Amino acid sequence: MRVALFATCIGDTMFPDAAKATALLLTRLGHDVVFPPGQTCCGQMHVNTGYQPGALPLVANYADTFGDTSIDAVVAPSGSCVGSVRHQHEVVAERYGTASLCGQVQTVKAKTYELSEFLVDVLDVTDVGAYFPHRVTYHPTCHSLRMLRVGDKPLQLLRNVRDIDLVELPEADSCCGFGGTFAIKNAETSTAMLADKIRHVADTGAEFCSAGDSSCLMHIGGGMSRLQMGAKTIHLAEILASVESRVHA
Amino acid sequence: MSAVTLGLPSFPPRSPEGAGFLRGTEKFPVAAHHELANAQLRRNIGKATHTIRAKRLHVTGELPDWEELRDAGSAIKTDVMARLPELLEKFEAAVIARGGHVHWAADANEANAIVTELVKATGSDEVIKVKSMATQEIGLNEHLETQGILAYETDLAELIVQLGHDKPSHILVPAIHRNRSEIREIFLREMPDVDPNLGDNPADLAGAARKFLRHKFMTTPVAISGANFGIADTGTLTVVESEGNGRMCLTLPKTLITVMGIEKILPTYQDLEVFLQLLPRSSTGERMNPYTSMWTGVTPGDGPQEFHLVLLDNGRTAALADKIGREALNCIRCSACLNVCPVYERTGGHAYGSTYPGPIGAVLTPQLAGMHGKDDPNSTLPFASSLCGACFDACPVKIDIPSLLVELRHQKVEQAGVTAESVAMKAASFAMSTSTRWTAAQKAAGLGRIVAGKKGKISTLPPPLNGWTAARDIPAPPKQTFRSWWDSDEGRAALDEARREGKAGK
Ligand code: SF4
Numbered sequence: 001m002r003v004a005l006f007a008t009c010i011g012d013t014m015f016p017d018a019a020k021a022t023a024l025l026l027t028r029l030g031h032d033v034v035f036p037p038g039q040t041c042c043g044q045m046h047v048n049t050g051y052q053p054g055a056l057p058l059v060a061n062y063a064d065t066f067g068d069t070s071i072d073a074v075v076a077p078s079g080s081c082v083g084s085v086r087h088q089h090e091v092v093a094e095r096y097g098t099a100s101l102c103g104q105v106q107t108v109k110a111k112t113y114e115l116s117e118f119l120v121d122v123l124d125v126t127d128v129g130a131y132f133p134h135r136v137t138y139h140p141t142c143h144s145l146r147m148l149r150v151g152d153k154p155l156q157l158l159r160n161v162r163d164i165d166l167v168e169l170p171e172a173d174s175c176c177g178f179g180g181t182f183a184i185k186n187a188e189t190s191t192a193m194l195a196d197k198i199r200h201v202a203d204t205g206a207e208f209c210s211a212g213d214s215s216c217l218m219h220i221g222g223g224m225s226r227l228q229m230g231a232k233t234i235h236l237a238e239i240l241a242s243v244e245s246r247v248h249a
Numbered sequence: 250m251s252a253v254t255l256g257l258p259s260f261p262p263r264s265p266e267g268a269g270f271l272r273g274t275e276k277f278p279v280a281a282h283h284e285l286a287n288a289q290l291r292r293n294i295g296k297a298t299h300t301i302r303a304k305r306l307h308v309t310g311e312l313p314d315w316e317e318l319r320d321a322g323s324a325i326k327t328d329v330m331a332r333l334p335e336l337l338e339k340f341e342a343a344v345i346a347r348g349g350h351v352h353w354a355a356d357a358n359e360a361n362a363i364v365t366e367l368v369k370a371t372g373s374d375e376v377i378k379v380k381s382m383a384t385q386e387i388g389l390n391e392h393l394e395t396q397g398i399l400a401y402e403t404d405l406a407e408l409i410v411q412l413g414h415d416k417p418s419h420i421l422v423p424a425i426h427r428n429r430s431e432i433r434e435i436f437l438r439e440m441p442d443v444d445p446n447l448g449d450n451p452a453d454l455a456g457a458a459r460k461f462l463r464h465k466f467m468t469t470p471v472a473i474s475g476a477n478f479g480i481a482d483t484g485t486l487t488v489v490e491s492e493g494n495g496r497m498c499l500t501l502p503k504t505l506i507t508v509m510g511i512e513k514i515l516p517t518y519q520d521l522e523v524f525l526q527l528l529p530r531s532s533t534g535e536r537m538n539p540y541t542s543m544w545t546g547v548t549p550g551d552g553p554q555e556f557h558l559v560l561l562d563n564g565r566t567a568a569l570a571d572k573i574g575r576e577a578l579n580c581i582r583c584s585a586c587l588n589v590c591p592v593y594e595r596t597g598g599h600a601y602g603s604t605y606p607g608p609i610g611a612v613l614t615p616q617l618a619g620m621h622g623k624d625d626p627n628s629t630l631p632f633a634s635s636l637c638g639a640c641f642d643a644c645p646v647k648i649d650i651p652s653l654l655v656e657l658r659h660q661k662v663e664q665a666g667v668t669a670e671s672v673a674m675k676a677a678s679f680a681m682s683t684s685t686r687w688t689a690a691q692k693a694a695g696l697g698r699i700v701a702g703k704k705g706k707i708s709t710l711p712p713p714l715n716g717w718t719a720a721r722d723i724p725a726p727p728k729q730t731f732r733s734w735w736d737s738d739e740g741r742a743a744l745d746e747a748r749r750e751g752k753a754g755k
Contacts, residue, residue, distance in 0.1 A: 007731045007732070009681060009687070011731060012691070012730050012731040012732055013691050013694050013726060013730055013731075014694075014724070014726055014727070015727075016727055016729065016730060016731035016734055017727075019731040020731065020734060020740075020743070023735070023744065023747075024743060024744065024747040025747075027744050027747040027748050027751065028747040028748070028750050028751040028754070029751060030751045030752075033744070035731075035732065035735045037684055037732060038683075038684045039684065040681040040682070040683070040684055040687040041681040041687075043681075045677070046674060046677070046678060047655060048636060048655055048658070049658065049662070049670075049674065050631075050655070050658030050659045050660075050661055050662035050663075051659075051662055051671070051674045051675075051678070052659050054674050054675060054677075054678035055678070057678055057679075057681075057682035058678065058681055058682060060682075061681075061682055061683065061684075065684075087652075088655075129754060142635070142636070142637035142638055142639075143638070145638075146637070146638035146639070146641065146642055147638060173639075174591055174637075174639075175591045175635050175637035175639070177591070177635060178635065179634070179635025179636055179637065180636075181632075182632065182634065182635045182636070183635075183716070183717055183721075184713060184714060184716045184717055185278065185629075185632050185716070186277065186278050186281065186592070186632065186633060187278075187716025187717065187719055187720070188278065188281060188282055188285055188716075188719075189278075189281050189285065189592055189595050189596055189633075190635065190716075191719065191720040191721075192285055192291075192595040193591050193592075193595060193635070194720065194721070218723070218724070219721065221724070222717075222721030222722045222723055222724075223720060223721050225706055225721075225722040225724075226708070226720060226721055226722050243750065245750075
């Protein structure tokens with residue numbers, strides 16, 4: 001399959017390892033991975049902060065970049081960005097865009113997938129041949145869970161990783177408190193939510209807290225770094241891309 | 250219709266400022282700051298919401314058709330909002346035909362004045378009350394007090410709040426922020442003739458309240474209630490409750506006055522079937538609430554002989570006029586969204602400054618009362634959410650609260666005009682609208698490495714970003730963006746190797 005990687009703005013700039021891992025993993029699984037260089041951002045931050053018209057050029061750019069009919073699927077290592085493509089692009093296009101943009105948005109949205117969905121639903125694989133000899137706990141992230149309904153697909157994938165010690169995160173489905181600009185506008189409430197999430201991670205004794213969204217991991221990781229906790233954050237894609245010859249340090 | 254017709258306002262009025270409780274005194278982040286500091290409150294709320302959450306999941310999980318019930322509830326409510334004027338007229342006619350009196354109140358002030366006059370006409374200076382959100386919304390008790398009329402709440406939790414000179418902090422469990430020993434202290438301080446050796450176990454506390462209330466039930470000639478549902482076909486009103494105190498109020502006094510928000514209509518008796526399943530399961534986690542009272546007009550020789558219904562607008566028509574926002578009127582006040590909300594769990598209800606706290610409050614309050622200008626506390630409510638979506642999942646009538654929040658944020662931003670934030674967002678939109686501009690911006694972001702220094706992380710940022718770094722570090726931006734890695738020899742080599750690994754594995 002010809003798969004276009006959507007690295008997401010934050011992934012491309014701040015967390016390239018998750019995008020690299022996605023590219024390497026899909027390539028290893030035998031797919032022709034391309035990176036359309038025209039891509040930028042899905043516009044989620046604009047929509048969620050109240051700037052819908054400001055999201056229009058980003059929605060249009062996304063539709064243009066990935067509208068290419070030679071692309072069979074678009075895959076992003078981010079539940080929230082895929083959530084935005086699936087649930088918000090249409091609203092923005094219908095309000096501020098042209099009829100042709102609305103059509104394009106529909107087409108592109110139908111072939112955009114979050115990584116774990118793509119692996120399990122489209123490729124029908126739950127064992128990607130990964131090896132990761134560490135104690136890991138998984139935070140399912142709100143948008144993957146509730147906007148995309150990925151369910152336990154990430155866990156199905158993780159359970160098949162060789163030598164992984166996967167431990168359940170208490171109150172896993174409660175929000176980590178990120179919420180984009182919420183973390184700044186309501187910093188104290190956000191921090192209170194983060195404190196509980198971090199406490200739960202600490203309780204598992206995991207070396208790594210994993211998730212399918214770099215922005216949530218930036219939040220959780222930022223708090224753990226401040227507390228100088230030993231545990232680190234790692235994107236789901238990085239675990240799945242790990243093989244014995246290149247074990248993640 | 251033209252925007253201006255015969256001098257009528259082009260948009261229905263919101264609830265007036267200064268009347269009732271649809272606006273706090275502080276913006277959400279400021280109010281939350283005070284509440285977050287109260288560790289006891291956080292513990293009380295966290296414990297209570299976790300308990301109700303688990304119970305709700307248990308009883309909703311038992312019903313094989315729970316999702317269909319939610320769909321049915323949502324469809325009935327959406328239909329009601331689409332033809333509200335017609336249903337209200339039908340309802341009014343049915344209530345009158347059965348011997349009731351109907352009054353229309355445009356806002357809190359009018360409703361308070363109508364109720365005061367009705368109570369005064371009975372000659373009583375005391376009323377007993379059934380727990381009601383509508384009367385709290387309009388500040389009825391406080392208004393009656395200024396008119397020399399004492400209102401006694403008979404719902405146990407409401408009584409605790411009232412005696413504690415406090416405000417409710419939850420739709421269903423208004424005293425959720427109090428624990429037993431705090432309640433005991435309130436009773437000892439405020440109740441006449443209370444046993445000084447009162448214990449703090451639930452039975453003792455309930456016993457003290459029972460003694461206090463029984464006297465009121467037997468001697469007060471006027472009761473005031475809200476309504477969970479009003480049935481357009483028959484003119485029937487419904488109150489669901491757990492303690493039976495409501496039923497005492499609805500049956501013992503001579504005069505009954507009901508204040509009902511105009512959105513509480515259901516078309517037919519049969520529609521109740523759906524909601525009497527949805528509501529108790531979602532709110533208290535019970536299969537059925539212990540008391541469901543229904544009354545239709547007056548019945549000679551049985552129950553109140555005079556019945557008045559006050560139909561309250563107070564911003565509801567304004568909400569209805571908003572094609573997207575009107576979905577919030579579908580709310581049946583079950584409070585399931587509060588009990589799953591991570592923000593509510595940390596801040597409690599008072600931070601929202603309104604009778605309606607939590608996720609639904611964050612959308613309903615600004616719709617009913619408006620969010621005027623940048624200093625209005627209500628303007629911060631749509632942002633008081635991480636958009637995690639737990640409320641949407643829990644809502645028995647499937648109100649898409651996160652989307653409504655995003656919509657209100659959009660309305661707020663449009664109102665606000667040019668601000669530092671809007672300038673920044675515009676710049677970001679421009680920078681990210683083409684990849685050429687974006688890659689240039691990424692280079693600038695790379696400068697963050699200099700800020701991060703040797704530690705490799707950023708621990709202080711200037712306002713408004715200092716909220717982030719108060720508790721969280723930001724990693725230094727990496728040396729190479731993903732796209733430059735993709736175009737590099739290193740990137741190509743890594744992909745080649747992955748391709749080989751894939752082939753070898755086949
Ligand atoms: S919005 Fe839904 S969940 Fe929240 S109180 Fe209303 S009906 Fe219940």
